[in-house]
Amino acid sequence: MARLSLASTLLAALAFTLPAAADDRTAYAIPPGQEKLVLAMCGGEDALPGGCKLAGASIDKSVIVARYSCKGGAEHALELRHVSVKEGALATTAAFSIARKEGAPETDLVEALAVRIRKQEGGFRWVEPQPSNVEAPTTPAPAPAETAKGGLTQEQSERYKQGFSLYAAGNHREALRLFTELARQNPHGGVLGMVVATLAATAPDPETAADYGRRADEAPGDTLAQFMAGVAAHYAAHQRAGSREQKDALYTTALRYLERASPAYDFEPRLFIYLAVSHFRLGHQPEAERLIESAVALGSRDPDVFYCRAEIFQHVDLQRSLKDLDTYLALSEELQKQGAIGSPNKRARVLRMREHLIAVSRGEAAADEIFDPVSPSLRVLGSPRLFGLGVLGVGAMGWIATGIARSVARRRRRAA
Amino acid sequence: MGKLLEISPAALGMLQGYVALVLLGLSLVALPRAYLRVLEVWRPAASLEKRFLGAAIAAAAVVRWFVAPLWIVTMFIGYHLTEQALDLLPVSHYGVGSSAFYHALFAILPRDHRSLLWANSVVGVLTVPFYATYAARMTNDRRVGAIFAWLVALVPLFIKNDNSDANHVPLLWWLFGGLVLWDEALETGRRAALAAAMALFALATIARPEMPLLLPLLVAITTFARGWGEHRVLRTKEFGVLALLFALAVLPQALHVLRASLELKSRSSLNGLGLSRLLLAPALLLTNDTVLRPRLFPIALLPFALYPLLDRRPEGRRHPAALGMAALASLVVYMVDLCEANMARVQVPGALFVTMLAALGLSRAYDRVRAPAYRAAAAVLLVGTAMPSVSRLWAPTNEQAEEELIREAVARLPGNEPFTLVRMGWDDRDPEKTTEFTHYYFPDYLIERPARKGRAISIAAWEQRPRFDVPAYFFAGVRCYASMRNEGTPPPPGDNQQRPCARMDEQFVLEPVFEREIPNRGDVWLEYYGDGPTLRVGLYRIRPRVGVASAR
Numbered sequence: 001m002a003r004l005s006l007a008s009t010l011l012a013a014l015a016f017t018l019p020a021a022a023d024d025r026t027a028y029a030i031p032p033g034q035e036k037l038v039l040a041m042c043g044g045e046d047a048l049p050g051g052c053k054l055a056g057a058s059i060d061k062s063v064i065v066a067r068y069s070c071k072g073g074a075e076h077a078l079e080l081r082h083v084s085v086k087e088g089a090l091a092t093t094a095a096f097s098i099a100r101k102e103g104a105p106e107t108d109l110v111e112a113l114a115v116r117i118r119k120q121e122g123g124f125r126w127v128e129p130q131p132s133n134v135e136a137p138t139t140p141a142p143a144p145a146e147t148a149k150g151g152l153t154q155e156q157s158e159r160y161k162q163g164f165s166l167y168a169a170g171n172h173r174e175a176l177r178l179f180t181e182l183a184r185q186n187p188h189g190g191v192l193g194m195v196v197a198t199l200a201a202t203a204p205d206p207e208t209a210a211d212y213g214r215r216a217d218e219a220p221g222d223t224l225a226q227f228m229a230g231v232a233a234h235y236a237a238h239q240r241a242g243s244r245e246q247k248d249a250l251y252t253t254a255l256r257y258l259e260r261a262s263p264a265y266d267f268e269p270r271l272f273i274y275l276a277v278s279h280f281r282l283g284h285q286p287e288a289e290r291l292i293e294s295a296v297a298l299g300s301r302d303p304d305v306f307y308c309r310a311e312i313f314q315h316v317d318l319q320r321s322l323k324d325l326d327t328y329l330a331l332s333e334e335l336q337k338q339g340a341i342g343s344p345n346k347r348a349r350v351l352r353m354r355e356h357l358i359a360v361s362r363g364e365a366a367a368d369e370i371f372d373p374v375s376p377s378l379r380v381l382g383s384p385r386l387f388g389l390g391v392l393g394v395g396a397m398g399w400i401a402t403g404i405a406r407s408v409a410r411r412r413r414r415a416a
Numbered sequence: 417m418g419k420l421l422e423i424s425p426a427a428l429g430m431l432q433g434y435v436a437l438v439l440l441g442l443s444l445v446a447l448p449r450a451y452l453r454v455l456e457v458w459r460p461a462a463s464l465e466k467r468f469l470g471a472a473i474a475a476a477a478v479v480r481w482f483v484a485p486l487w488i489v490t491m492f493i494g495y496h497l498t499e500q501a502l503d504l505l506p507v508s509h510y511g512v513g514s515s516a517f518y519h520a521l522f523a524i525l526p527r528d529h530r531s532l533l534w535a536n537s538v539v540g541v542l543t544v545p546f547y548a549t550y551a552a553r554m555t556n557d558r559r560v561g562a563i564f565a566w567l568v569a570l571v572p573l574f575i576k577n578d579n580s581d582a583n584h585v586p587l588l589w590w591l592f593g594g595l596v597l598w599d600e601a602l603e604t605g606r607r608a609a610l611a612a613a614m615a616l617f618a619l620a621t622i623a624r625p626e627m628p629l630l631l632p633l634l635v636a637i638t639t640f641a642r643g644w645g646e647h648r649v650l651r652t653k654e655f656g657v658l659a660l661l662f663a664l665a666v667l668p669q670a671l672h673v674l675r676a677s678l679e680l681k682s683r684s685s686l687n688g689l690g691l692s693r694l695l696l697a698p699a700l701l702l703t704n705d706t707v708l709r710p711r712l713f714p715i716a717l718l719p720f721a722l723y724p725l726l727d728r729r730p731e732g733r734r735h736p737a738a739l740g741m742a743a744l745a746s747l748v749v750y751m752v753d754l755c756e757a758n759m760a761r762v763q764v765p766g767a768l769f770v771t772m773l774a775a776l777g778l779s780r781a782y783d784r785v786r787a788p789a790y791r792a793a794a795a796v797l798l799v800g801t802a803m804p805s806v807s808r809l810w811a812p813t814n815e816q817a818e819e820e821l822i823r824e825a826v827a828r829l830p831g832n833e834p835f836t837l838v839r840m841g842w843d844d845r846d847p848e849k850t851t852e853f854t855h856y857y858f859p860d861y862l863i864e865r866p867a868r869k870g871r872a873i874s875i876a877a878w879e880q881r882p883r884f885d886v887p888a889y890f891f892a893g894v895r896c897y898a899s900m901r902n903e904g905t906p907p908p909p910g911d912n913q914q915r916p917c918a919r920m921d922e923q924f925v926l927e928p929v930f931e932r933e934i935p936n937r938g939d940v941w942l943e944y945y946g947d948g949p950t951l952r953v954g955l956y957r958i959r960p961r962v963g964v965a966s967a968r
Binding site: 213239385392399402 | 504
């Protein structure tokens with residue numbers, strides 16, 4: 001029992017260890033969900049050479065740092081990096097290179113660690129961050145030519161451009177059809193991002209989202225269908241829900257389908273964005289924080305990642321949220337200069353949000369819902385109370401109009 | 417038209433919502449006016465007729481509010497209708513009218529399908545004066561109106577319909593209120609009555625998809641009954657303006673229906689429309705007609721309904737002909753729905769017009785047949801032929817057992833704490849049988865915010881991510897044993913337990929909060945269940961099996 005709880009503590013510590021600083025040059029990233037495996041590879045609770053034991057481990061986007069307490073109170077730290085990083089390597093395996101971080105670890109310890117890793121690394125996944133070349137329609141979307149080539153064949157790249165032209169021309173349904181077909185052949189190279197952008201542009205309502213859900217349920221093995229059902233439910237909640245309850249139901253649905261798209265789409269930052277934001281909007285702060293960092297790791301050039309992180313941290317670290325909104329604005333501007341499609345509306349909205357958050361930080365404004373409000377016109381229809389009041393209001397006006405019409409008619413009759 | 421069809425479903429839904437808001441507001445003026453017309457029509461009546469009508473309304477109220485139970489009709493769809501009424505958007509494929517009416521009522525009533533059932537029950541009684549007045553005016557005989565009121569009050573089909581979640585109930589209130597006002601406008605030329613009628617007609621039209629087709633027919637038939645070309649009010653400028661406003665108000669509904677039917681047609685899911693169906697109409701009227709099924713409708717009313725149609729007296733032909741046309745039109749329009757579970761609900765308007773004809777027949781027969789023995793025999797015959805429908809319409813079903821189980825489960829779930837309730841959901845469907853409609857609707861609104869702090873999820877969703885950070889419960893209802901089969905297919909052997917429910921038992925420890933062995937009442941309306949004599953149902957606390965790691 002004691003073993004189990006110690007392991008759980010280590011696992012929890014590992015799962016919630018968040019990167020201290022972003023490294024924009026990250027070549028490979030570690031997708032979430034592998035904490036247990038990492039813990040086992042690094043030694044678990046076993047005794048290691050030199051009287052060492054694993055004291056803790058953390059994942060810093062693309063590096064695992066394992067700390068060991070050894071005989072005589074000595075402490076050492078080792079880094080496990082992608083095998084392509086050769087610099088300072090003490091040992092290598094098929095997937096990792098092991099380097100010294102702190103202390104002076106014995107060769108025996110390093111060798112024992114390499115042996116453990118070789119035994120278990122078959123189940124480990126590195127992911128290559130995708131070029132973040134697309135955004136939801138309200139944020140800038142860089143032109144595909146320079147960025148979409150990664151992973152796409154020449155023919156696929158041509159179709160990507162064709163789809164992007166359709167999207168830019170406002171023919172979202174046709175663009176969605178094209179990108180969906182393309183994603184079935186190759187979801188990499190920014191294609192999934194364009195599926196998201198075009199799907200969001202069709203403004204799915206809850207009914208449409210339910211249709212996507214039905215299609216996903218009918219084909220449980222179709223990862224793209226699960227992903228699209230999740231994204232559709234997320235946007236239906238954000239844009240079309242008439243009440244908080246309806247939003248909650250749709251975000252719950254979004255999570256269900258998006259989780260089914262993982263781990264197959266773990267390379268796609270958007271998957272983590274929607275998972276993180278859906279969790280946050282359902283009140284699951286720790287999950288949201290963990291997932292948004294995975295999105296940052298995979299899409300550090302994606303302005304929306306920072307916009308979403310600003311939303312997630314607004315109640316726990318307001319200064320960080322403000323900094324993320326600044327990053328969003330700076331990155332958007334930079335991408336627009338490179339030829340991206342800009343969204344003046346979203347930029348203006350983010351500026352207003354920034355002002356609001358500053359006012360909140362000074363205690364001059366209440367911390368209202370600014371990222372995911374129910375639109376006023378939908379709120380009237382979505383709330384039985386407001387709707388009922390509206391009905392009574394029209395009824396009262398009808399009675400007044402009837403009274404006026406009667407009195408006019410009476411006067412006319414008298415005059416006649 | 418193509419451009420109009422391109423309007424996004426979300427924008428169209430919003431437009432429909434606001435149109436409904438305005439029309440419901442106007443109905444607050446129009447309906448009282450319609451009741452004033454009822455008083456106007458019945459004021460000169462003999463006191464016996466007035467008392468006869470008053471007693472019919474009282475009988476309708478007593479039977480509906482104190483005798484008959486409030487039941488969700490057919491297979492769990494009432495839970496879905498309630499959910500749609502709570503959310504309003506997206507607009508139900510039926511239209512927005514009835515949903516908007518319930519939505520407004522939820523401002524003051526609890527978020528529960530029982531509220532909706534009660535609303536229908538009250539509205540059903542409130543409609544009786546309109547039925548009586550319309551029948552009296554269409555036949556120029558108040559006695560026919562009063563007889564019709566009695567028949568509506570006591571025919572089991574109508575009682576069951578009023579005490580159900582059928583979205584026809586408010587529609588009929590608005591439709592017959594509108595027809596009463598339309599008749600007033602035709603007779604008196606009052607513009608205000610015309611305007612009020614138009615508002616109620618528009619509201620009725622946006623409540624059901626078939627109404628854009630049926631309503632003009634019924635209005636034309638009513639006008640025909642009152643004499644074509646004799647109404648100056650229909651030649652006024654005001655009528656033109658009101659007709660235009662009506663058309664604008666119902667345009668979103670027309671687009672909604674058109675779009676939905678095009679979509680259903682593209683999926684080959686709308687078998688009820690098309691020329692071939694129309695050519696089959698006479699045969700379908702005989703085989704798939706509620707009024708021709710003795711177990712749904714008192715068959716003895718039919719000879720009385722036919723009697724005025726065969727009456728050769730020249731002065732009595734126009735009104736029965738009009739009512740006959742109305743009955744035919746409303747029965748033909750509803751031939752789209754053919755399963756008996758739906759027939760008992762959607763063919764109610766057609767059955768109402770047949771009953772109106774029967775009321776006329778009874779009134780005429782009463783004048784002709786003076787012997788008390790014959791009159792008594794007719795009454796006994798009517799009551800006797802109504803009995804099979806009583807036992808059929810209120811036959812105990814597994815669905816009723818589920819409703820009671822849900823109530824018990826809700827009472828036993830945590831009141832003030834967050835919890836998860838796992839129950840069968842749409843993603844638990846057998847992947848092999850996605851085209852058949854086992855209905856998994858569940859009243860999530862009884863346990864989710866703002867009612868409680870629970871969260872309802874499907875078994876598939878739970879299996880994907882079991883969380884024990886809050887208490888988790890599993891509701892094993894009759895849906896654990898339900899899987900729709902084609903009509904006429906024999907039931908599968910045994911209790912027919914569905915795989916997702918069996919998996920819950922295998923993967924988790926299920927501690928009963930309560931557990932029952934209930935009798936399997938079988939396939940009363942649709943082919944769903946196995947032939948096992950009992951079903952094990954209940955509410956269970958879910959615990960992880962030792963050695964099975966949870967996501968938390």
